[in-house]
Amino acid sequence: MDRKTFIQKTTMGILLSIPAVSMLGCSGSDDNGNSSPDPDPTPTAKNCVENGTSTSVSSVQNHTHSLSVSKEDVSAGTTKTYDLSQSADHIHQVTLEANDFQALKDSPNQSITKVSTTDSGHSHNVTVACV
Template sequence: MDRKTFIQKTTAGILLGIPAISILGCSGSDDGDSNPNPNPPPTAVNCLENGTLSSVASSAGHSHSLTISKEDVAAGVEKTYDLSLVSGHVHQVTISAAQFSTLKANNSVSATSTSDSGHTHSISVSCA
C-alpha cells in the first residue's frame, strides 16, 4: 500500500468511526438516573415543608440570627423569639399569628426587634 492510499483509508476510517462511536456512546436511556438523589433539593419555596430563612439587618456594627422552624409555621400561633446573643446582648422579636398565615402562604414577612443597647434590628423572614 502506498502512502496516498494509506492516508485515504485512515481518513475514511476516522470520519466513519467518530459518528459510530458517538451513536454507540449515546445508546443509554433518558428515562431517569440510575442513582437518583434520595434527597433532591427543594424545587420551590415552601415554609411548611422547608422551614424559613431569616435575615437580620446589621445595626450598631453587628447582626444577630433568628431561626423559625417549619413546626412553628405549621402551628401558626404568635410566638416571641430570642435573637442570638451578640455583643453581650439579646433582642427579641414577636411573629404574630397573621404573619405565620402569611408564611404558610409562602410569602415573606418583616418585623423589628426589641430595643437593647440603644438600637433595634430589622428582620425579614422568608420561606426556604
C-alpha cells in the same frame, strides 16, 4: 495488488475512517432537536411548612444577629417569641404572631418583616421568608 500495497491502503483507510466516525458520533442529538434552555422555567414552589424558612437580620452598629424559624413553628402557627443570637454582649427578641405564620402559609412568596426589641440603644429589622 501485492501485500505491501494492500497493507498500506488498509492502514490508510483505517486512519481516515477514525476521524470520520468520531465526527459523526458528535453530531447526534438526544434532546429531540431542542438544544436551547427553557426561557421561562417553572419556578420551584415555596412552602414554609415543607421547606422551612430563611431569615435575615439587618446590620445595625456594625453587627447583626441570627434567627432560625423552623417549619414546625410555621406549621403550628402559634405566637412565639424568639431570642436573636447573642452578639456584642446583648440580645434582642422578636415575636411572630399567629397571623404572621398564617400569612407565610397563605402567601409563601411574600416575606414578613418585624422589628426586634431594643437593647443597647438599637433594634434590628428581622425578615422571615419561605424557601
